[in-house]
Amino acid sequence: MDMKVIIKKATKSDIPAIHKITIEAFQKYALDLGLPDQVKALKETYESIEEDLKKKMVLVAWLGNELVGAIRCEILPPGDVGYISRFAVKPEVQNIGVGKALMCAIEKEVVKHGVPLLTLHTASKMAPLVRFYYGMGYYIHSTTTDRGYIRAYFCKELEVNKKDLIKDVNTR
Numbered sequence: 001m002d003m004k005v006i007i008k009k010a011t012k013s014d015i016p017a018i019h020k021i022t023i024e025a026f027q028k029y030a031l032d033l034g035l036p037d038q039v040k041a042l043k044e045t046y047e048s049i050e051e052d053l054k055k056k057m058v059l060v061a062w063l064g065n066e067l068v069g070a071i072r073c074e075i076l077p078p079g080d081v082g083y084i085s086r087f088a089v090k091p092e093v094q095n096i097g098v099g100k101a102l103m104c105a106i107e108k109e110v111v112k113h114g115v116p117l118l119t120l121h122t123a124s125k126m127a128p129l130v131r132f133y134y135g136m137g138y139y140i141h142s143t144t145t146d147r148g149y150i151r152a153y154f155c156k157e158l159e160v161n162k163k164d165l166i167k168d169v170n171t172r
Helices: 012-033 048-056 098-111 127-135 163-169
Strands: 004-009 058-062 065-074 079-090 117-123 139-144 151-157
Touching: 004 098, 012 058, 012 065, 012 079, 048 098, 058 098, 079 098, 079 163, 098 117, 117 127, 117 163
Parallel strands: 079 117
Antiparallel strands: 004 058, 058 065, 065 079, 117 151, 139 151
């Protein structure tokens, strides 16, 4: 297997693989959390993924000819916050840089849209994920128990260069 991670914009043909990876990754998350019935991602359907392809930025990661990860980001009104969801990497290829590549790619995408803040939720007791997000420059803004467990709301402030935005708009 070629170990170079390639990030691409997701297409409809990626939906079955995105679904499979999301279920695999979030089953592990739910088991590690000890709450197998409370993780919404496990109820995902092909239709909900297709809807996200229309409304959100959806990127996928490839190792060789295998799709091994996905990330989604919605720019929230009025357009100054990006919210990451359904960030998933196949369990057997975690900790080799796939997740980092996806996070870096989504950061670049939101900066192109002039978004200065990226946010996400994760279970606060998932130490490996908390460490990962801290390592990527995120910090905990607050916590919530809206899903029946403590979730940390992470934020990362991004450098948005207004000159680049003007140049980008002028080239469209």
